[in-house]
Amino acid sequence: MSLQIQMLGTGSAFAKTLYNTSALVRSNNKNILIDCGHTTPKSLDDIQVQPDQIEGIIISHIHADHIGGLEEMAFRLLYEFNQKKTKLFMTPAIAAILWENTLKGGMYNPSDGFNGIEDYFDIVLLEESKPTEIVPGFTIELISTLHIPHKPSYSLFINEQTFYSADTKFNEELLIHEVINKRNCHTILHDCQLGGHGAIHATLAELLTLPEEIQQRIHLMHYGDEMVNYIGKTGKMTFIKQHDVLELPQ
Template sequence: MSLQIQMLGTGSAFAKTFYNTSALIRSNEMNILIDCGATTPRSLHEIGVQPDQIDGIIISHIHADHVGGLEEIAFRLLYQYKNKKTKLFLTESLAGVLWENTLKGGMYNPADGFSRLEDYFEVILIEENVPTSIQPGLTIEFISTLHIPHKLNYSLFINGRTFYSADTQFNEELLVQEIVNKRNCHTILHDCQLSGNGFIHATLEELLTLPDYVQERVYLMHYDDDMMNFVGKTGSMTFIHQHEVIEIPE
């Protein structure tokens, strides 16, 4: 089975041009979302994918640019598609804070029987650091990475050899030793803050310190609206663009 990943958005939390960073893992048999920011439903509409065609949603962390579109997806599945539930893949720890700290305010409706995350989604809890088959031909592994101190945050290995950072601070040891030297990942999709200090994201300046053999595997995402000013200044790394599609070997 041929798998592809299509970027629904490639922008930072504050980007307006490129939408919030999220992606769609696609094949003839499945559509699996990675995160669902506020702009994700609009981007899905632009590529002709409706909520009832989504087979599952993977959640990396609870910042609004990664989960702000979940309420719309859930309500559309409930009201437009007759209470169809899609799968929601996340860790047990993340499931609690996603509902209590993010979704409950708008979606809590006990009078009609909606008082839990499970009332809207088929919640599938995934263990950290355990490769888990979530669809035939698709394995996901959640690994904890540092984004904001003391807040849950995960990056992903997709079928063992594609790394998707979601949001994370720069971690040279993880990128060089674990992702490339040990796992031999052929593709790295990494968030990139183009300028300024990297308090919560890897910066372009930091990523440019990576060896060329690592940079050659890196697609840069989660960037600001001034991305065009940095074209040709990314070493051996490549910007990935909204709606661009790349292959993911099984």
């Protein structure tokens, strides 16, 4: 059995030369997306993966760089792939706002019977902090993390051994006590704001305060176009780049 995670993009929301941060998980010939930003369909095309080859999409939160590609995915599945639906995995808190607050404007089409998100996707609701097997060999646990106050946002544990932050403020207690001490995660994929004050993302300066033995497990993602200026300045942490593949134990 094999489990791979391939970064479809590693850029921040404002990056212009990098694709939106999202990932493709491959588990036993099944493909699952973690988020689907505006550039995700283009990145999938770059690696010759078509929408009908995606078994499901996990949504961490509803910022456009994480869900902006859902409309294209839905319409292509509808019109190019004979009304095929893919699964959309999310918590009830995300489900309550995704259609009304984001997708409805472009996708609402009552004359053809498309009145809600369930007309485009098979909705699978996930309970927070409860491990759920998505496909054989691939289990996720969504945990609530702080990104934008009063808006639901989640990080992921993958097979209890990999932590994928999505977007979150720096949380030393979570990283040290939960990710390392309690779960002993061998791999950490963490968003990284390279400069400035960390209002809604962990900054490089904050992540550099972590002990080196933790830094060694961290792959940095969701960074800006100026990343090239920071090569060699990330301590024991490394930048993961677009289309890089990590092999993960199951």
